[in-house]
Amino acid sequence: MILDEPTIGLDVLSKQRLREFLIAERRERGTTLLLTTHDMGDIERLCERVLVVDHGRLAYDGTLGGLSTAVGAERVLTVDLDRPEPGLPTPPGTRAVGVQAGGLRHVFAFDTTGVTVGAVLADIARHAEIRDLTIAEPDIEDVVRRLYRSHRRP
Known part of the structure; x- marks a missing residue:
């Protein structure tokens, strides 16, 4: 099934219903979907394999998760501590982005x-009590932008 911008102009509920239909169609009938879209929500929800084309040339072919890795995009871990620890050591394999609220x-x-x-959290827990945390995945639109920038020749 070939779909060009299938959810453009649809309201939120209609987008959800169309996506659910396409997922069910693929699962029940083994239908292959060829999707051309700029809607990152469609890509995240419907695609297992992603091809990114830049000016007619293939810039990437692989999984959505692999796309982030290909451009060096990082996850961001935010930890809230039980008590302020302004001198908390940076866990191995991470980069300190910032300290807020006096070290909380x-x-x-x-x-x-x-x-x-798990390794990052274990390292932090050796130095401080973790109260809460959030993990942000790389923003897919930023990842695609980075891919286009790296793929283009100066």
């Missing part, structure tokens, strides 16, 4: 090919 909140960036979330 620490932000680290890391590439999951080099270190696991």
Whole structure:
């Protein structure tokens, strides 16, 4: 099934219903979807394999997760501590992004090919009590932008 910008102009509920239909169609009938779109939500929800074309040339062919790795995009871990720890050491395999609220909140960036979330958290827990955390995946639009920039010749 070939679809060109299938959810453009649809309201949120209609987008959801169309995506659910396409997922069910693929699962029940083994239908292959060829999707051309700029809607990153469609890509994240419908695609297992991603091809990025830049000015007629193939810039990437692989999984959506692999796309982030290909351009060196990082996950961002934000940890809130029980008590301020302004001198908290940076866990191995991470990059300190910032310290907020006098050391109550620490932000680290890391590439999951080099270190696991569990290892990072274990290292932090050796130095401080973790109250809460969030992990942000790389923004897919930023990842695609970075791919286009790296693919183009100066």
